Amino acid sequence: MESTITIxxxxxxxxxxxxxxxxxxxxxPGSDAPxxxxxxxxxxxxxxxxxxxxxxxxxxxxxxxQAYQVDGLSQFFKLAVALGFAIAVxxxxxxxTLEPGQRADYFLLLALSALGLMLLASxxxxxxxxxxxxxxxxxxxxxxxxxxxxxxxxxxxxxYILFGAAATALSLFGLxxxxxxxxxxxxxxxxxxxxxxxxxxxxxxxxxLFMAGFFYKLALFPFHFWAPDxxxxxxxxxxxxxxxxxxxxAVVVLIRLAAMLTPGVQVTTVLAVLGAASMTFGNLAALTxxxxxxxxxxxxxxxxxxxxxxxxxxxxAGMAAAGFYSLVYVLMNLTxxxxxxxxxxxxxxxxxxxxxxxxxxxxxLAFVLAVAALALVGLxxxxxFMGKLFLLSAAWDRGYDWLVVVAAxxxxxxxYYYLNLIRHAYTVDPAGEAxxxxxxxxxxxxxxxxxxxxxxxxxxxxxxxxxxxxxxxLMPR
Amino acid sequence: xxxxxxxxxxxxxxxAACLVLPAVRGDRAVRVFALAxxxxxxxxxxxxxxxxxxxxxxxxxxxxxxxxxxxxxxxxGLDGISLLMVLLTVLLLPLCVLCSWxxxxxxxxxxxxxxxxxxxxxxGVFVALDFVLFYIFWEAMLVPMFLLxxxxxxxxxxxxxxxxxxxxxxxxxxxxxxxxxxxxxxGTFSIPELSAKSYPYGFQCWTFxxxxxxxxxxxxxxPFHTWLPAAHVExxxxxxxxxxxxxxxxxxxxxxxxxxxxxxxxxxAFAPMMIAISIASILYGGFxxxxxxxxxxxxxxxxxxxxxxxxxGIFLFSLHGLQGALMVMLNHGITTGxxxxxxxxxxxxxxxxxxxxxxxxxxxxPAYMGFFxxxxxSSLGFPGTNSFVGEALVMIGAFAVNPxxxxxxxPGVMLGAAYMLRLGQKLAWGAPxxxxxxxxxxxxxxxxxxxxxxxxIYIGLAPGLTLxxxxxxxxxxxxxxxxPGAVAAVTEPAAPIAGTRTAALVPAPAAR
Numbered sequence: 001m002e003s004t005i006t007i008x009x010x011x012x013x014x015x016x017x018x019x020x021x022x023x024x025x026x027x028x029p030g031s032d033a034p035x036x037x038x039x040x041x042x043x044x045x046x047x048x049x050x051x052x053x054x055x056x057x058x059x060x061x062x063x064x065x066q067a068y069q070v071d072g073l074s075q076f077f078k079l080a081v082a083l084g085f086a087i088a089v090x091x092x093x094x095x096x097t098l099e100p101g102q103r104a105d106y107f108l109l110l111a112l113s114a115l116g117l118m119l120l121a122s123x124x125x126x127x128x129x130x131x132x133x134x135x136x137x138x139x140x141x142x143x144x145x146x147x148x149x150x151x152x153x154x155x156x157x158x159x160y161i162l163f164g165a166a167a168t169a170l171s172l173f174g175l176x177x178x179x180x181x182x183x184x185x186x187x188x189x190x191x192x193x194x195x196x197x198x199x200x201x202x203x204x205x206x207x208x209l210f211m212a213g214f215f216y217k218l219a220l221f222p223f224h225f226w227a228p229d230x231x232x233x234x235x236x237x238x239x240x241x242x243x244x245x246x247x248x249x250a251v252v253v254l255i256r257l258a259a260m261l262t263p264g265v266q267v268t269t270v271l272a273v274l275g276a277a278s279m280t281f282g283n284l285a286a287l288t289x290x291x292x293x294x295x296x297x298x299x300x301x302x303x304x305x306x307x308x309x310x311x312x313x314x315x316x317a318g319m320a321a322a323g324f325y326s327l328v329y330v331l332m333n334l335t336x337x338x339x340x341x342x343x344x345x346x347x348x349x350x351x352x353x354x355x356x357x358x359x360x361x362x363x364x365l366a367f368v369l370a371v372a373a374l375a376l377v378g379l380x381x382x383x384x385f386m387g388k389l390f391l392l393s394a395a396w397d398r399g400y401d402w403l404v405v406v407a408a409x410x411x412x413x414x415x416y417y418y419l420n421l422i423r424h425a426y427t428v429d430p431a432g433e434a435x436x437x438x439x440x441x442x443x444x445x446x447x448x449x450x451x452x453x454x455x456x457x458x459x460x461x462x463x464x465x466x467x468x469x470x471x472x473x474l475m476p477r
Numbered sequence: 478x479x480x481x482x483x484x485x486x487x488x489x490x491x492x493a494a495c496l497v498l499p500a501v502r503g504d505r506a507v508r509v510f511a512l513a514x515x516x517x518x519x520x521x522x523x524x525x526x527x528x529x530x531x532x533x534x535x536x537x538x539x540x541x542x543x544x545x546x547x548x549x550x551x552x553x554g555l556d557g558i559s560l561l562m563v564l565l566t567v568l569l570l571p572l573c574v575l576c577s578w579x580x581x582x583x584x585x586x587x588x589x590x591x592x593x594x595x596x597x598x599x600x601g602v603f604v605a606l607d608f609v610l611f612y613i614f615w616e617a618m619l620v621p622m623f624l625l626x627x628x629x630x631x632x633x634x635x636x637x638x639x640x641x642x643x644x645x646x647x648x649x650x651x652x653x654x655x656x657x658x659x660x661x662x663x664g665t666f667s668i669p670e671l672s673a674k675s676y677p678y679g680f681q682c683w684t685f686x687x688x689x690x691x692x693x694x695x696x697x698x699x700p701f702h703t704w705l706p707a708a709h710v711e712x713x714x715x716x717x718x719x720x721x722x723x724x725x726x727x728x729x730x731x732x733x734x735x736x737x738x739x740x741x742x743x744x745x746a747f748a749p750m751m752i753a754i755s756i757a758s759i760l761y762g763g764f765x766x767x768x769x770x771x772x773x774x775x776x777x778x779x780x781x782x783x784x785x786x787x788x789x790g791i792f793l794f795s796l797h798g799l800q801g802a803l804m805v806m807l808n809h810g811i812t813t814g815x816x817x818x819x820x821x822x823x824x825x826x827x828x829x830x831x832x833x834x835x836x837x838x839x840x841x842x843p844a845y846m847g848f849f850x851x852x853x854x855s856s857l858g859f860p861g862t863n864s865f866v867g868e869a870l871v872m873i874g875a876f877a878v879n880p881x882x883x884x885x886x887x888p889g890v891m892l893g894a895a896y897m898l899r900l901g902q903k904l905a906w907g908a909p910x911x912x913x914x915x916x917x918x919x920x921x922x923x924x925x926x927x928x929x930x931x932x933x934i935y936i937g938l939a940p941g942l943t944l945x946x947x948x949x950x951x952x953x954x955x956x957x958x959x960x961p962g963a964v965a966a967v968t969e970p971a972a973p974i975a976g977t978r979t980a981a982l983v984p985a986p987a988a989r
Contacts, residue, residue: 365865379616392654404657411646464544
């Protein structure tokens with residue numbers, strides 16, 4: 001059993017974090033113990049989880065009745081989840097809108113959700129996938145409304161849970177169809193079956209419905225309606241988490257499922273059409289937003305579309321590109337949210353005009369925001385460009401060239417609203433009363449995130465190597 | 478010296494200087510520091526003088542694996558075309574610092590950071606021999622230029638900067654798609670390797686159009702030019718200089734580096750269209766320049782006309798045409814850069830770019846007017862100045878290819894004389910409004926006009942060295958363009974864009 005323990009190291013560390021937080025919230029209800037600024041053990045523990053995930057990057061194994069696969073793909077995503085969780089913990093440690101005494105509960109739910117995502121990365125059996133998805137979702141349902149005295153947060157929470165419940169019900173319904181048609185819930189078995197409309201109509205319907213649950217997590221059109229409202233209503237720190245990590249979970253499952261699909265199959269076409277619609281709709285809707293979080297909400301809809309470009313490629317390179325892009329997506333969005341959270345010292349929602357003159361108030365944060373915005377557009381020399389280049393290169397000539405062209409044109413549309421962030425931060429001087437000044441500190445971590453985006457853009461090879469290994473393992477052919 | 482990475486140093490030295498700049502305190506110190514960086518960059522460019530003029534291939538090559546999974550390489554190199562462009566760019570950095578010495582008074586540090594990043598990106602564009610590396614530098618220059626216009630620009634700066642950014646980015650997204658398509662068709666991102674391969678005709682056609690769209694916006698050619706006057710008028714002097722002297726050249730450089738060698742058959746097929754658009758640019762730019770009251774706008778439209786000569790020369794596919802195109806590229810950089818500096822110089826005195834408010838300078842500012850006269854004569858292609866060489870070569874090439882094409886650009890040349898002489902005449906001999914109170918050029922201003930003036934006369938009288946530097950390379954470009962079997966055999970009808978199975982169409986794709 002010694003090998004099992006080492007294989008599951010990241011999950012074990014994360015479970016330990018969850019357990020410690022659970023004990024804390026039960027034994028000392030109302031205490032803010034884990035995270036008053038000084039004796040904060042949680043960030044340290046979160047970085048331990050990152051180290052464990054990095055240490056375990058090349059672990060291999062098939063556990064728990066072949067329902068749980070530890071491979072390159074899962075380990076890559078576990079590292080991404082651990083990294084995102086660590087940044088989210090740092091980001092959320094000084095939350096102005098969290099009710100005093102709720103800290104332990106808040107971080108318990110956050111850690112639990114991250115654990116669910118880690119399990120999702122390894123799940124290769126449909127029911128296991130479903131359970132892991134629910135674990136990460138239910139924690140998030142409770143997290144969204146945790147914004148001190150703000151009714152919009154409650155509204156957002158209700159929207160999220162209703163939408164989520166409907167989507168997961170669809171998913172479960174699809175699962176039943178798949179079981180009925182293909183008589184198996186193991187991805188490995190299903191991959192060997194035909195997935196064309198002619199051969200397995202019921203299975204195709206079932207698979208499409210099952211994927212719907214993950215489209216909802218990914219905020220892919222037409223399952224995106226919750227995203228802007230939930231980002232808007234949830235506190236800045238919660239939105240930072242909800243906008244990033246759950247996407248990882250969705251992408252990893254979609255990668256596993258997409259490995260079953262060859263280009264030209266009806267389900268792939270559905271995915272490609274949804275992706276194109278998603279990026280176009282998201283970018284167009286984001287153009288007119290004034291609230292930054294709403295804007296990022298629509299931008300995440302567009303980015304969900306970009307990821308599908310890699311998924312429909314149906315090749316190892318495509319899977320690797322999708323994985324790499326989602327890691328980059330998490331990084332650049334967290335960077336953007338990092339700046340927002342630092343700027344909104346009282347925890348309110350920021351509009352674009354709140355950024356006016358940022359270059360003078362907080363030059364480092366302004367630079368960090370500029371880097372994040374350029375990365376989100378996909379401009380070199382940031383990681384966003386490399387991610388997009390890999391996606392487009394992988395999908396070209398796989399029968400979805402139109403999707404590549406649509407994605408490229410969408411970049412041109414999206415530049416306007418991302419550039420707005422830079423414009424307000426650098427070229428507009430505040431009119432009238434001074435906008436809120438930036439909370440002190442936080443510049444170092446922001447700078448580190450921006451540096452990561454730039455370095456990953458200049459030298460993507462070392463990180464991409466892992467993604468590539470994961471993709472090749474999944475699709476050796 | 479043989480292992481000294483000349484090009485890498487040239488590209489990254491300004492970036493490195495930017496990292497040091499935050500430690501410099503005080504506006505004056507920042508300016509001096511930036512000037513020192515500019516001079517140091519000139520010194521670092523000295524090894525380029527050992528460039529072998531007889532070699533057609535790439536020199537000073539540097540090669541390193543970058544992202545092996547995708548075949549990306551860090552590959553730099555220099556041929557006759559890029560040598561001239563790099564030298565021009567390097568020369569302009571100290572001049573831009575000097576001409577902004579008193580023009581820019583706020584956010585001085587950020588201004589010089591933008592200037593240096595611009596220089597790095599521009600040099601990078603000209604020396605990159607990997608398609609992705611080229612694209613990275615190509616896009617990297619957008620943001621500093623955007624900031625130069627949007628922060629230090631005139632009253633309409635927001636509109637102008639946004640228009641510049643949106644136009645250029647819209648063009649380059651299609652370039653990205655073409656780049657990806659070439660990678661899958663040719664199996665590499667390396668520009669020299671891609672140039673040696675053949676592609677099916679249908680594939681060539683749509684990639685040519687995608688690339689030409691990006692480059693035509695950058696040049697800019699007639700229907701896509703509208704961002705240029707706005708950007709030029711609003712940009713600060715140094716921004717206008719860089720825009721006119723370097724940025725516009727990148728479009729033309731793209732045609733030379735990518736369209737002709739990679740898509741020769743499509744280039745030939747679309748040449749009539751490109752020639753027509755070029756002639757339209759020449760005539761349209763000239764006519765509109767004739768009616769301008771704003772000096773900067775006038776020069777901006779004259780740029781559209783001059784760049785029309787460049788694209789015309791390129792699409793004549795003759796040695797004279799290419800020589801002329803490259804000469805006009807270089808000379809337009811020198812002359813128009815000088816003219817924009819002159820406008821900025823008088824703007825500091827009159828606070829207006831209206832021609833009507835800057836009349837009668839000949840009597841009170843003789844040195845200023847002397848330089849203006851020289852650059853204006855050069856701009857209209859007066860014999861003995863640099864621009865004459867380029868325009869004459871393009872005309873010779875045009876008449877050789879088709880007398881009608883040659884005849885069509887004659888009015889363009891006359892228009893150039895008309896708008897430039899009109900401007901010069903008013904500035905020199907108009908009834909002075911306030912000019913009596915203005916002082917003539919000071920030492921600093923002499924310093925940045927003198928090198929350009931020397932180049933105007935030197936290249937005008939002795940273009941031999943410049944031509945010798947470019948001839949072998951242009952010969953190579955023409956050979957690549959005319960090589961037999963430039964069109965790969967098509968085994969099935971090639972459908973444009975959607976559903977193209979390009980790999981199947983190329984007879985022998987290299988191992989990926």
